[in-house]
Amino acid sequence: MTRPKDYPLAETSPESVTGPRGKTLDALTMDAVAQGALGVEDIRITPETLARQAGVARAAGRGALAENFERAAEMTRLPEAEIMRIYELLRPGRAGSGAALAEVAERLESEFAAPRLAAFIRQAAVQYDRRNLYRQRF
Numbered sequence: 001m002t003r004p005k006d007y008p009l010a011e012t013s014p015e016s017v018t019g020p021r022g023k024t025l026d027a028l029t030m031d032a033v034a035q036g037a038l039g040v041e042d043i044r045i046t047p048e049t050l051a052r053q054a055g056v057a058r059a060a061g062r063g064a065l066a067e068n069f070e071r072a073a074e075m076t077r078l079p080e081a082e083i084m085r086i087y088e089l090l091r092p093g094r095a096g097s098g099a100a101l102a103e104v105a106e107r108l109e110s111e112f113a114a115p116r117l118a119a120f121i122r123q124a125a126v127q128y129d130r131r132n133l134y135r136q137r138f
Contacts, residue, residue, distance in 0.1 A: 002055030009052060017049055047073040067116070074114035082112075090124060092133040101125040 006012050014025045019042040032038045054069035075083060086104055089095050102125060105118040128134055 002052050002059055004056060004060035007053075007056045007060070009049065009056070016052075018046065020044055020046055045072075045076070047076045050076070071114075071116045071120055074108075074112070074117045077112050077114065078108075078117075086121070090121075092128075095128065095134055097134055098125045098129055101128065 009017050010025055017025050019028075021039075021041055023038070023042045028038065028043060050069045050073035054066040054073070057063075057066035057069060078086075089100060089104060095101050101121050105121040105125075108114040108118040108121065
């Protein structure tokens, strides 16, 4: 069980925070970079670490923050280009209709197993409808 006093994980249990290839935080040094022993994959956060951070937030009574960490854990499964495409679509005036956001939500669930992200997009669509943010504003 993760407790509020476990925050920040990098300081309270740095040995348990690893990158996707298993390197611990103490392995992330400039010397390792210079020697070519580290790659981009070594500095990416893992879904497991984000889930633990969510547990800390939830234990501290910060449910909204926990949900953000849980969505972030799902985002680790998305290609960077997909994240940028969704980001652009969520900017006011960029999505032409709720159908465009509904399609994104469906893809998040079906292709990326990301139900929390899909729910977030659906919530955004409701607000876009309410505030008329689909029209081209610029």
